[in-house]
Amino acid sequence: MADYNVENVLKTIFSDSSTWKPADKIPLVIKEIEQLKIDMKSFLHNSDSDITSIVDEGKKLCAESKALVDEMEQCKREIEQETMAEILKSIENHDKLSKELQRVNFALNIVFDVVQCGKYVKEFDEGRDAQSFTRSIEAVYDLVQHIEVPAEGFKQLDLYINTKTTGQLILDNLLHELYNEWNLLVYTNIKATTRKTVITIKLKLEDNNLTRDIINALDRCKRLNEKLSKFAQFLLKDVLIPIIHNDCTVFAETDVLMTVTVNHKQNNKPPYDAVIANLRLLFHYLSNRLNLECNRDCTIMQxxxxxxxxxFKDIxxxxxxIDTIPNNINELQSYGKITSEIEDFQHFLSVVKFFPENKLSILDYVKNIDVLFADKSSQYFLETARSIMVKDLSATMSIGVEIIPESNEAAASPLDENTEDALKILNDTLPKSLFYFPRCMISKTAQExxxxxxxxxxxxxxxxxVVCKKLYNTTRLVFELYDAVVPYHHENYLQTIPQYVALFHNNCMYLAHNLQTFGDKWLILMEGRELDYPISFVDLVQKLRDLGYQHLTVHMQQQRKQILDNVRSSDLNCIVVKDVLSDNAEAAVRQCLRQLHLLKNVWIGVFPANVFVRLMGTLVNMFxxxxxxxxxxxxDISMDMATQLSDIYTLVxxxxxxxFQNPTDVESHVKPWVKLxxxxxxxxxxxxxxxxxxxxxxxPLAIHFHTEELRSLxxxxxxxTQFRANLLSKIK
Known part of the structure; x- marks a missing residue:
């Protein structure tokens, strides 16, 4: 029967779009239904299946199924009544058997532990009889380990307590004997005095049964690593580190005995080749004595x-x-000889199996040789600079030019007109003294x-x-260090000795003078290299000048105070209450003149001439x-006092x-000279x-005295008198 589409049939019946009534369509639907019935009968008639026989067969199957259900119900009733009782009885018997089995297993485990303990005790006795530490300690160690996790119920037996106590006691005694034997094989001793320390190492480790027995026994009870670690730490802290840091003598007394003598000397660090030589002797001895297998195919030395x-490598x-790294470029270029020696020593350490082969390198530090060289050079130069700064300032030398040229003649050169004009303007603008330093005395340390x-x-x-930048920064640090070290180290002299103040002032001026062009000289030598930082020392010029000015100013204030104190502590400070001056007035003036004369003797020739005359003029002017x-x-001044004052001032x-170096300088540098x-x-x-x-x-009186000063005098x-009154009336 072909597929029947209801929707298409309905669309056909109701396809008329005009208005319709149900009465009109019902006949059409009924007709369609009747047609379908006819088609169904025709289809069933033509079908190959026998519908009647199928229905009959289905009825038979239903009857058989019902019979089977009834039979199964009958079997269920029989099982519930007879078989279930037997099953319950079997389960009860199983529970009894299970409990019995648990009792048997409980007893069996206890018996097993007892037998096992007896086995370990027997093995221990056999080991003792065979004088084997390994067998003895293995049996006792296994016994102690086994007794720690006993079977259930075994702890309640008296045998457990006795076995555990006895086993632990035997193990402790065995370990004590084993440690004593180890100490005979590996003996170390340190004997220290104030002058030296003697370290004795005696290794009797031989490739024989006794040594192997002791090593295996220690390994079996997990004490070997502890002993080897203790010995290794002793080697590092008490032998290797002292050899690296101190003057030592390493000597193999015999095949089994080695002594290391550490001499206690202040600031006596051994050179690298002496250290390597001593270490070679030590490791050669250790390699001969410790080349024994101990565990996992690994020797004691390994x-x-x-x-x-x-x-050890890091130390x-x-x-x-690191100390072998040179501090100058010439030695750095020949540093390969030292690295070859170090590489040979590293190979030696691998051969004696102290270093794992090809896994550890002493020469890793050479990868950063530039950085290390820069640090070493910087440290060396800073230390050298500081040692120079703390030297005596009184060792002097003469520098500078007597006469500073008035003009600089430009050398003839093929320059264009604009360049020549620019140079001419620069030459006319800069002071002629910029590139000249006046004749004076400086400390030799400043030049050094x-x-x-x-x-x-x-x-x-x-x-x-990298090195260039580091050294440039170090150079700047040298001058900052000068600011910090010299005034502090020479503080007492700078406060009390005029010559030191003069020399320190000149040193600062001289260094500042050179720093004005020092950066340009550096840049000229660096021509062609690209720099990522500026090179200049000009910012340090004024700092150094101020440093010299500061100490000179403080000293000038001290000299001024001393002169004023001398004057003010004499009768010159109390003229108004006395008719006649005592001798201390003239003595005070003479003392001030002696002080100034002493300064002249100390400063003349030390300071540049123009600086000396200004300083002396300042002090005399103040005086x-x-x-x-x-x-x-x-x-009010009496006649006698006036005469005394005249004599004293005439002395001045x-x-x-x-x-002054030139007596006429007093007139130009002491303003009140004519007034005096x-x-x-x-x-x-x-x-x-x-x-x-x-x-x-x-x-001249009108020029040098104020009106009120002259009238007061x-x-x-x-x-x-009338004459005085007339004169005073004229002075207005």
Whole structure:
């Protein structure tokens, strides 16, 4: 029967889009249904299957199935009534058997533990009879291990307590004997005194049955690694490290006996070749004595190496081999000889099986040779610079030019017009003294320090960029170190000795002078290299100058205070209350002149001439000002005192010019010099003389004295007369 599509049939019946009624469509539907019935009958008629026989067969099957169900129900009832009772009885018997089996297993486990303990005891006895540490300790160790996890119920037996206690006691005794035997095989001793330490190593390890028995016994009870570790740490801390750090003598007394003598000397670090030679002797001895297998196809020497080789390598490199790195470029170029010796020593350590083969390198530090060389050079130069800075400043030398040229003649060169104009402007703008240093004295240490800095520069430009940059920064640190070290180390001298102050001032000026062009010299040598940092020392110039100025200023203040204290502690400070000065007034002035004369003797030739005359002029100027002030501030001066003051001040006029290299310098560098001379004239003169020097405001008195100062002096020196009143009326 072909597929029947209901939807298509309905669409056909109701396809008329016009209005329709149900009564109109019902006949069409009924007709379609009838047609379907006819088609179904025709289909069933033509079908090959016999529907009637199929239905009959189905009825028979239903009957048979029902019979089977009834039979199964019958079997179920029989099982529930008869078989189930037998099953319950079997389960009860099984439980009884299971409990019985548990009792048997419980007893069997206890018996097994008893038998096993007896077995271990028997093995121990056999080992003792055979004088074998390995068999004895293996049996006792197994017994103790087995007794730690006994079967259930075994702990409740008296046998357990006795066995555990006895086993542990026997094990302890065996270990004690075993340790004693080990100590006979591996003996170490340290005997220390104030002058030296003697380390004795006696290794009796031989390839024989007794030695192997002791080693195997220690390994079986898991104590061998502990003993080897202890011996390895002894080698590292008490033997290897002292050999690296101290002057030592390593000597093989016999095949089994080695002594290491450590000499206690201050600051006596051994050279690398001596250290390597001593280590070779020691490791050769150890290799001969420790080349015995102990566990996992590994020798005692290899086990010791595994324990300490990394720590030994680091200490050897950091505390010995790093010191072989040179601090100058010439030695660095020949450093390959040293690396070859170190490489041979590393190969030796691999041969004696202290180092794992091809897995550890002492020469790893050479990979950063540039960085290490830079650090070493920097440290060396800084230490050298500091040692120079702490030297005595009084060892001097003369430097500089006597006469600074007025102009610099430019050398003829094929330059274009714009360049020539620029150079001319530069030549006219810069002071002529910029590139010249005046004749003076400096400490030899200043020149020595400068020479060291030039060596640093010359070495830096020959090295790689890493080293060059490091040395450039170190050079700057040298001058910053100078600022920190010299004033502190020479503090007492700089506070008390004028010559030291002068030399320190000149040293600072000289170093600053050279730093003005030092960066340019460096850059010229670095021409053609690309730098990622600026090279300049100009910023340090003013710091050094200020350092020299600061200490010179402090010393000048001390000299000024000392002069003022001398004057103010004498009768010159109390003229107003006395009619006559005592001898201490003249003594104070003479003391000040002696002080200034001493400064002259110390400073002349040390300072540049222009600096000396300015400094001496400053002190004399202050001294003269103080003397004038002492008189001009007094309201009444007796005739006798005036005569004394005149004599004292005349002494100053006579002596002060000798304080200068050129006596005429006193007039140009001491402003109140003429005023002092006029003051002496007033002290010795009459009112007529004063009137003559006044000259109605046009004379020398009018030039060098204020009106009130002159009027005050006249009132203090002369009695109140008509002539004085007339003169005072003119001085306004």
């Amino acid at each position: 086990n010791v190496g595994k324990e300490i080789c990394l720590a 050897l490199v950091q505390d010995c081999l 320090l400068l020479d060291l800095v030039y060596v640093m520069m010359e070495q830096a430009v020959q090295c790689s960029d 003269v000002d103080e003397l004038i002030h002492r008189v001009c501030s007094v309201e 006029v006579q002596k002060a010019p000798t304080l 001379q006029e003051l002496i004239f007033i002290l010795n003169g009459s009112l007529k003389d004063i009137e003559h020097h006044w000259q109605d405001g046009a004379g 006249i009132k203090a020196l002369f009695q109140n």
